[in-house]
Amino acid sequence: MTGKGQKESSLALQRRVRRLTLDAMLVALALVFSLLERFIPLELIVPVPGLKLGLANIVTLVALMRLEFWDALAIVLVRVMIMAALTGITTMLFSLGGGLLALLVMWMLKQGEGHWLSVIGISMAGAAAHNIGQVAVASWVIGEPRLMITYLPPLLLTGLATGILTGTAAGPVIRNLGKLTLPDRDPL
Amino acid sequence: MKDSRTQATRADLPWYRSLRPGDALIALVIILTALGLLALNSRAKNEPSDxxxxxxxxxxxxxxxxxxxxxxxxxxxxxxxxxxxxxxxxxxxxxxxxxxxxxxxxxxxxxxxxxxxxxxxxxxxxxxxxxxxxxxxxxxxxxxxx
Missing domain, CATH: 2.60.320.10 (N-utilization substance G protein NusG, insert domain)
Structure with missing residues (x-):
């Protein structure tokens, strides 16, 4: 192998290690958020069944905006699978439905960021998609489409507020992560 | 360099200054969907049950x-x-x-x-x-x- 080839291969390896490390750190962070929000009794303040802050969505949003789609997908999948050990298979199915739909919607809207859309708008759409995905999977599992009209409307409305919250939290992280750690031209 | 300067400027803005018209559109679509489903739900709930x-x-x-x-x-x-x-x-x-x-x-x-x-x-x-x-x-x- 030539010197140039070795250098390129070493660079590629560095990038892969860096990408893997960053993804693993983000999975760990998402898990901490998922665990943390289980202890926040939000439903006592806002009595909406199934309401959650969706803090793990901050991580998905950051990964999607600063890394690539596949990194964000891997982070969602690994988080949901690890959380299944605590929550059980049925709850894992909801999280998977919600997480994947949110990721897909946010990825589609990503192109508009900074032009006609901000991170907060993407986050609101992600929160709504997460709720839709989750309740759709629940309706399907239990065979009751009526769950969609019973549980979804309040979740969609409260999701606006939680979407603004997570989008506001993710915004500065996205901007500063781009500025400090990952150069704009570096696709990782 | 130009990109990072733009980002640095945007990072200094308060969150509400970064909002765009599309954000309002997304909020509107979500609100209308929720209201539509609520209307369906309240219609179903007004039915008597046996x-x-x-x-x-x-x-x-x-x-x-x-x-x-x-x-x-x-x-x-x-x-x-x-x-x-x-x-x-x-x-x-x-x-x-x-x-x-x-x-x-x-x-x-x-x-x-x-x-x-x-x-x-x-x-x-x-x-x-x-x-x-x-x-x-x-x-x-x-x-x-x-």
Whole structure:
């Protein structure tokens, strides 16, 4: 192998290690958020069944905006699978439905960021998609489409507020992560 | 360099200054969807009901008539290893307590009118109010389960 080839291969390896490390750190962070929000009794303040802050969505949003789609997908999948050990298979199915739909919607809207859309708008759409995905999977599992009209409307409305919250939290992280750690031209 | 300067400037802005017209559009679509579903739900809930059924794994395991729901009572139910306390009276019924992980069923509150429903997904339980002889779709079928 030539010197140039070795250098390129070493660079590629560095990038892969860096990408893997960053993804693993983000999975760990998402898990901490998922665990943390289980202890926040939000439903006592806002009595909406199934309401959650969706803090793990901050991580998905950051990964999607600063890394690539596949990194964000891997982070969602690994988080949901690890959380299944605590929550059980049925709850894992909801999280998977919600997480994947949110990721897909946010990825589609990503192109508009900074032009006609901000991170907060993407986050609101992600929160709504997460709720839709989750309740759709629940309706399907239990065979009751009526769950969609019973549980979804309040979740969609409260999701606006939680979407603004997570989008506001993710915004500065996205901007500063781009500025400090990952150069704009570096696709990782 | 140009990109990072732009980002640095945007990073200094308060969050509400970074909002774009598309954000309002997304919020509007979500609000309209929620209101539409709420209208459907309230229409369904205004229907009178004849009985409430408890469904486990797709099978009706308990049925309360409107008369039975008028007298206060409670009953414990077990499903998939979780325990539930059902409480009824004044023509309505609820999951009063549960040891399932998310307790969404308990937080759903009272149900009684037609179309209202409370579900516990981890336990695979559905508590729903139904009308006897409610026509299915627009055809002439008239299914009554008693």
């Amino acid at each position: 009985y409430v059924v408890l469904v486990s794994e797709g099978q009706v395991i308990r049925r309360w008539t409107a008369g039975q729901l008028g007298k206060p009572g409670e009953e414990e139910v077990e499903a998939r290893g979780y325990h539930y306390l059902l409480e009824w009276g004044e023509g309505r019924i609820r999951f009063a307590g549960a040891d399932c992980p998310d307790k969404v069923c308990v937080r759903t509150g009272w149900i009684g009118r037609g179309g209202s429903i409370a579900a516990c997904i981890p336990g695979g339980l559905v508590l729903k109010a139904e009308r006897a002889g409610e026509p299915v779709g627009t055809d002439d079928s008239d299914v009554v389960i008693r």
